Amino acid sequence: MVKNLVIVSLSLALLSCLYGGVYSWITADTARAMQSDYPELEWLRREYELSDGQFSEIRKMHEEHDIVCRELCRDLVATQKDLESVISTHPQISTEVQEALAAWTRQRNRCREATLSHMYEVSSVMKDDAASRYRESIFRHLIVPGKMPHIGKNGEFHEELIEHAAPDSSGSLNSDDD
Amino acid sequence: MKDEKPIPELEEWKIDLPEDPHFHSAVWREIAMRDATSPANRLRDILDHLLIPRLAIPAASVAILVVFLGASLHGLRNREKAWENLGLVYSSAIDPISHTGAISSSLSDH
Numbered sequence: 001m002v003k004n005l006v007i008v009s010l011s012l013a014l015l016s017c018l019y020g021g022v023y024s025w026i027t028a029d030t031a032r033a034m035q036s037d038y039p040e041l042e043w044l045r046r047e048y049e050l051s052d053g054q055f056s057e058i059r060k061m062h063e064e065h066d067i068v069c070r071e072l073c074r075d076l077v078a079t080q081k082d083l084e085s086v087i088s089t090h091p092q093i094s095t096e097v098q099e100a101l102a103a104w105t106r107q108r109n110r111c112r113e114a115t116l117s118h119m120y121e122v123s124s125v126m127k128d129d130a131a132s133r134y135r136e137s138i139f140r141h142l143i144v145p146g147k148m149p150h151i152g153k154n155g156e157f158h159e160e161l162i163e164h165a166a167p168d169s170s171g172s173l174n175s176d177d178d
Numbered sequence: 179m180k181d182e183k184p185i186p187e188l189e190e191w192k193i194d195l196p197e198d199p200h201f202h203s204a205v206w207r208e209i210a211m212r213d214a215t216s217p218a219n220r221l222r223d224i225l226d227h228l229l230i231p232r233l234a235i236p237a238a239s240v241a242i243l244v245v246f247l248g249a250s251l252h253g254l255r256n257r258e259k260a261w262e263n264l265g266l267v268y269s270s271a272i273d274p275i276s277h278t279g280a281i282s283s284s285l286s287d288h
Contacts, residue, residue, distance in 0.1 A: 004222075004225035004226065004228075004229050005225060007229060008225055008228060008229075011238065011241070015241055015242070015245045018242065018245050018246065018249070019245050019248065019249040020249075021249075022245075022246055022249035022250055022253065023249045023252060023253045024253075025253075026249070026250060026253030026254060026257060027253050027256060027257045027260070029257070030256075030257050030260040030261065033260075033264065034260070039264055039267065040264050040265075040267040040268035040271050041268070042264065043261055043264035043265050043267070043268055044268055046261065047261075047265065062271075062272070065272060066271070069271075069272065069273070069274045069277065070274075070277065072274035073274040073275075073277040073278055076274060076275065076278055077278055080278065108275060111273070111274035111275050112275070114274060115272055115273050115274070115275075118272050119272070137265070137269075138269060138272070141265075141266070141269035142269055142272075142273050142275075142276075
């Protein structure tokens with residue numbers, strides 16, 4: 001009985017090692033990406049099959065854009081706080097509220113323009129088909145506003161993408177690029 | 179002594195067995211079944227079955243195959259999920275508006 005138990009326990013341990021080994025082997029590329037300086041850029045490299053040259057060029061752009069991005073974001077937070085403060089102190093719509101709203105909207109537009117500009121810069125390094133896919137993906141994630149928050153039947157929170165609320169994404173950006 | 183001498187009625191008494199010829203085997207079967215239902219016996223039975231040379235090799239092969247497939251599926255699913263999340267991280271990383279939440283909370287902390 002004891003001998004059998006030892007044999008079965010050893011077999012189970014070996015099977016656990018096999019499980020761990022196969023799992024690590026399959027997820028090795030993701031683990032490597034996670035340990036890099038910019039894991040998100042590793043996604044970009046994989047998704048759009050970037051060469052080493054393309055990757056280093058995009059990485060440089062990404063680092064430069066990151067500085068601009070943080071500044072724009074800080075300004076946006078400041079305008080957002082102004083708007084919040086004006087709204088809380090003005091019981092009705094007034095010139096101050098309209099001005100604060102306009103400043104906040106302008107800043108949001110600046111942010112969007114910066115993102116789009118970076119998107120075009122990055123896509124110019126890619127091959128044509130990858131560039132087109134990249135722009136479409138960024139557009140869908142960032143620019144399309146049709147997201148409807150709702151709670152599913154299982155009580156889980158979702159943000160459902162409302163396709164019809166978005167402008168025609170496939171044509172507008174690509175035609176600008178041509 | 180009183181106990182050393184059996185009572186004559188008891189000495190002559192015999193169990194009135196049913197006439198069923200399978201009675202004895204049925205009783206032994208019942209006892210064997212009760213033994214088998216104890217957890218230790220069940221474990222011993224399983225181990226004995228698993229280690230029968232005729233069954234051990236197919237059982238090990240099936241176990242290896244199941245573990246290999248299970249680990250592969252689990253790995254592939256998590257790998258795709260991780261790449262998908264990194265895609266979302268990239269989209270947020272290049273968008274100043276997505277940073278707003280993080281910066282606004284850090285500003286309010288100061």
